[in-house]
Amino acid sequence: MRVYNFAAGPSTLPECVLEKAQKEFLDFAGTGMSVTEISHRDKAYESVVKGAEALTRELLGVPDDYAVIFVQGGASTQFAAVPLNLMHGGKADYIVTGNFAKKAWQEGKLYGEAVKIGDSSDKVYTYIPDVDKLDYTDGADYVHITSNNTIFGSRYSKLPKCKAPLVADMSSEIFSREINVSDFGVIYAGAQKNLAPAGVTIVIAKRSLIQEPLAICPTMLRWKVQDENGSLYNTPPAFSIYMAKLVLENLKEKGGVKAIQQVNEYKAKLLYDFIDNSKLYKNNILPEFRSIMNVPFVTGSEELDAKFVAEAKKAGLVSLKGHRLVGGMRASIYNAMPVDGVKALIEFMKKFETENK
């Protein structure tokens, strides 16, 4: 029986997409081959990469002067690729609002002066610093943010207005709410939350910014090279890109990003309202900065938290354990989580609260 999977990534995918992939798993597009076997130079496969790119451009409204590429290694590899492609002047600003933001900043320090201009660790990353009051570095090559913090469950409610290009790790929220791509120099995201199975990372970059990577940048991390080769410089993660295309087709059928944003906001409101009105559960993020993708909550008792996670699993609500840095529970309610999944979670939470008064 299919469960409701609240994992932070890899995470739930649309059931109809999984069914389609299963159905054609041994015979992709009538080729007599699995999509896992076909050459990436085959016309039938090239249309997958081109299709995934075209859907990304359409659904996010990516301007023509931006590259859209599919690469490997996860957002963690992009933590290095960002400075290696952009840090010409040797310094960049970082706003540290969570675990991955911190890792990106630390990686930046390998390649130059990575200046931490904001940091919300003083209150366990429960808020986002006021971006209008930060001291941006003159001549910085870029300003790096993590737009949604998977582990702590916060997100930016407004963007930094800075002279330097804004670079955003959007791994845990890309395609979940409308954005204006022109506000950013570079957007990158590991796919395994809203886009596809793990193994592919999307990078959207203004072409004028990426023409001269640092000399020490590995060829495979050069966005320009990947762009010039249409994401086929070497063998791509073919299956993950294929799945991304199916997911994006499904998102388009559902009405696109604007429509899914409404659903996401509805799901998040249901859950936050319930938490705020309950006596047992608590979410610590300042309401303005609450993520609509990742919703951590605690009971205040580690023992009760553990019991919650175990009993929820028995009830078919899985992967609700919070990250070890936060403890408690976390419900990741990405695009593919049905409203019914959130409702089932709330019903379970009610029942658990009653039983554990």
Added chain:
Amino acid sequence: MRVYNFAAGPSTLPECVLEKAQKEFLDFAGTGMSVTEISHRDKAYESVVKGAEALTRELLGVPDDYAVIFVQGGASTQFAAVPLNLMHGGKADYIVTGNFAKKAWQEGKLYGEAVKIGDSSDKVYTYIPDVDKLDYTDGADYVHITSNNTIFGSRYSKLPKCKAPLVADMSSEIFSREINVSDFGVIYAGAQKNLAPAGVTIVIAKRSLIQEPLAICPTMLRWKVQDENGSLYNTPPAFSIYMAKLVLENLKEKGGVKAIQQVNEYKAKLLYDFIDNSKLYKNNILPEFRSIMNVPFVTGSEELDAKFVAEAKKAGLVSLKGHRLVGGMRASIYNAMPVDGVKALIEFMKKFETENK
């Protein structure tokens, strides 16, 4: 109808493996989730990574003091990872026996003195230089070879005996013939030939060699970091590793590397004998260095080559077009290509020769 797929990679996979993956695609190990959805921290998934590692160790006889890790980015990313992990003294030797060997050498030059000590481009890479007569550089950090050349269809018949650790790109032949892992400092291979769908790369490295990557090495390219985290430093390419485990289980059932080597040698002999005895087809590699994985051949007429490829496709023998650097045809006959596939190819070649005298 299932075709015989002679693609160089991504390439054919065992049909029974595909069927198993298809069957459990929506419900992995009774979890109620697809293996593409499950958290990489879930116990059910951790056993996949550990299982793939254990099977690799068993099937290749990997000594305990070697790391076995699964990473992303293909062999092309390892072209940079090799110097970034090993080039402490600032110089290394490269033997250039094909296109990817050349790319590895060029990437090495980004990070130090990459000395080309052998080069078979004078005869279009149709042979391997005599490794006993090369002028190895004193104090080199390593000697890099590409053990099997996918595009040109050659392979080493003996290994360099050098003081420096031997580093081998085995992408297109790993698990196809017996090796002694202790002969190497590092072995790496993109999975999409003999191991799994594209998206995962295996690295086998002597631990004593990989303790201090260069300071500029991206964290994700540090083999030590990946080893210490059991390939789970960040989200791994979960589906490709899952498929690798299934393929390795299948290989073990078939009798392991020794048994598949016999089959591979038999398949290759069938095809080379036929080519050598035909009047139409020609393979240009010196017999001693002929690959048992990739078999290029030409008719001598570009027009006839194109006709061959087109008609073969109609007959269910696909992806036989040679690489653009070589032209003609190429039959990649990896572990998963059945003997019947090679026989069907030979029958087609006979018929085509008769019809095109």
